Amino acid sequence: MGGAAVALLAATRRRSTLPVTSLLHRAARGLHEATAAAEEDKARTRRRRSSSIRLLGPDISDTWDPAPRAAARQPPPRASAVDCESTATIIDGKSIAEDIRLQISEEVRQMKNAVGHVPGLAVVLVGNRKDSQSYVRFKVKGCEEVGIKSLLAELPENCTEDEVVNSVSRFNEDPSVHGVLVQLPLPQHMDEEKILNAISLDKDVDGFHPLNVGNLALRSRKPLFVSCAAKACLELLLQSGIDLMGKHVTIIGRSKVVGLPTSLLLQRHHATVSVIHAFTANPEEITRKSDIVISAAGVANLVRGSWLKQGAVVIDVGTNPVEDPDSDYGYRLTGDVCFEEAVTVASAITPVPGGVGPVTIAMLLANTLDSAKRVYGLSDPTP
Numbered sequence: 001m002g003g004a005a006v007a008l009l010a011a012t013r014r015r016s017t018l019p020v021t022s023l024l025h026r027a028a029r030g031l032h033e034a035t036a037a038a039e040e041d042k043a044r045t046r047r048r049r050s051s052s053i054r055l056l057g058p059d060i061s062d063t064w065d066p067a068p069r070a071a072a073r074q075p076p077p078r079a080s081a082v083d084c085e086s087t088a089t090i091i092d093g094k095s096i097a098e099d100i101r102l103q104i105s106e107e108v109r110q111m112k113n114a115v116g117h118v119p120g121l122a123v124v125l126v127g128n129r130k131d132s133q134s135y136v137r138f139k140v141k142g143c144e145e146v147g148i149k150s151l152l153a154e155l156p157e158n159c160t161e162d163e164v165v166n167s168v169s170r171f172n173e174d175p176s177v178h179g180v181l182v183q184l185p186l187p188q189h190m191d192e193e194k195i196l197n198a199i200s201l202d203k204d205v206d207g208f209h210p211l212n213v214g215n216l217a218l219r220s221r222k223p224l225f226v227s228c229a230a231k232a233c234l235e236l237l238l239q240s241g242i243d244l245m246g247k248h249v250t251i252i253g254r255s256k257v258v259g260l261p262t263s264l265l266l267q268r269h270h271a272t273v274s275v276i277h278a279f280t281a282n283p284e285e286i287t288r289k290s291d292i293v294i295s296a297a298g299v300a301n302l303v304r305g306s307w308l309k310q311g312a313v314v315i316d317v318g319t320n321p322v323e324d325p326d327s328d329y330g331y332r333l334t335g336d337v338c339f340e341e342a343v344t345v346a347s348a349i350t351p352v353p354g355g356v357g358p359v360t361i362a363m364l365l366a367n368t369l370d371s372a373k374r375v376y377g378l379s380d381p382t383p
Contacts, residue, residue: 064278064299088314088346089240093232096239097358101146104365108147111369111378119372120149121179121205121364122171126164126190127157131321132183142361148368151177157187164190165198172200178375179205179368184257202374205367208256216264224374225367227261232359233294233315234265240348242292242313244269250290252276252283252303252336258296258317283307295336305341314342314349317356 112118121143125136136152143150151174153167164182171180180203186192196208204212207227215221237244249271253259263273274290276283278297287293287307295303296317308314318336335352342349350356373379 060279064297064302088343089348091236091240091315091348091350091355093236093350093355093358096236097362100235100359100362100366101142104148104362104369105146107369111372111376112147114378115376117176117372117376118147118149119179119368120151120174120177121181121368122151122153122174122177124153124155124164124167124171124180124182126155126159126183126186129185132185136183138357138361139364142365143368146365148365149176161190161195164195168195168198172198172203175375177203178371179203179364181206181364203371205364205371206257207261207367213256213261213264216261216268219268225371226265227257228363228367229258229296229317229356229360230261230265231363231366232356233258233262233317234269235359235363236315236350236356237292237313240313242348244271244292246270246272247291248272248274248289249292249294250274250276250287251294251296252287253296253298253317255296262294262296293337297336299336300334301336301338303337303342305338305345308342308345310345311347312345314346315356316350316352319352319357 108118121139123136123139125132140150140152142148151171153171155163155167164186168180168182171177180199182195182199184192186195197210199206199209201209201211201224204225205228207213207216207223207225207230209225212223212225215223216226244266249266251259251263251266251273254263254275254277259275259277263275266273271292274286276286280286284307287303288309290309290312292313292315293303293308294315294317298318298320300318300320300322302318303314303316314337316335316337316339318334320334320336321331322334323330324332333353335350335355337349337352339349339351
């Protein structure tokens with residue numbers, strides 16, 4: 001074969017093999033890109049799934065462990081002297097509550113004259129906890145003092161959830177009942193949320209219904225009811241002439257009964273709110289920067305005088321039984337705040353007992369009255 005023929009044959013072979021090589025290269029590159037895209041999609045899916053799971057956070061209850069600081073939380077000797085020149089103003093909850101009850105009593109009387117009915121409050125009590133029984137007695141007594149009808153359903157500790165829900169449902173359907181509450185805590189074998197959610201929104205005078213809490217969180221909305229303890233904290237501050245706008249308020253504890261609704265209510269008053277819980281690092285550093293400290297942790301003498309800045313206002317929601325052989329009952333009630341120390345640092349403070357407790361019950365009576373007003377069309381009450 002001549003040289004020209006050989007060259008022509010070689011050129012033809014090159015033209016026939018080049019496209020094959022190019023196609024293989026492109027196919028390999030495409031496979032690599034597809035694999036990379038698939039891995040990226042998987043990574044995005046993993047990120048999305050992880051985010052949705054973690055968004056609401058772990059459901060861990062706040063358990064305040066006094067053991068590490070047990071020695072530090074012992075109160076000072078009862079006979080220790082207090083410097084009278086630096087003693088805080090005592091915020092008298094009993095007096096404030098009495099004024100509120102007098103007003104409620106008058107409005108109940110006017111309601112009875114106008115429509116022939118009075119407000120009704122129903123309480124469901126499960127078990128025989130002495131503290132719960134005591135709280136219920138105070139609520140029933142408060143009703144009697146202002147002319148509100150009270151009903152009580154008492155159930156044994158070993159009753160079923162359905163029995164509790166049935167009691168709640170009966171009160172929901174009773175037109176003479178305008179407020180329904182279940183005394184907390186419930187026995188451990190019961191689903192607290194299920195039982196509380198059984199309470200009619202229109203009769204949720206404790207303010208625990210998700211719609212009431214949600215509407216409280218949205219400043220453009222108005223809840224039907226606000227937590228009684230949260231309203232009590234605000235009432236004590238407002239009645240004492242304490243300005244809230246722009247003030248740094250620290251709340252110790254984040255329960256749905258006190259901490260959460262109080263933080264939401266304070267934000268409506270344009271306060272800057274910090275919330276301390278059992279997992280907060282260095283809580284003392286936060287409280288020492290606060291203008292107002294509200295403690296609802298349920299730990300006796302948790303807040304020492306060193307936790308407070310000079311001139312702070314202290315609202316002590318805690319009610320903790322502490323052994324006291326000198327007491328007729330063998331114990332006395334004390335707050336979360338070490339009163340003997342705090343009173344020398346704070347500018348104003350609530351005592352325990354006689355501070356938040358009486359006003360909380362007065363707010364419960366007020367919520368019940370407002371509910372009855374809605375039913376009878378006497379006014380358009382706001383929480």
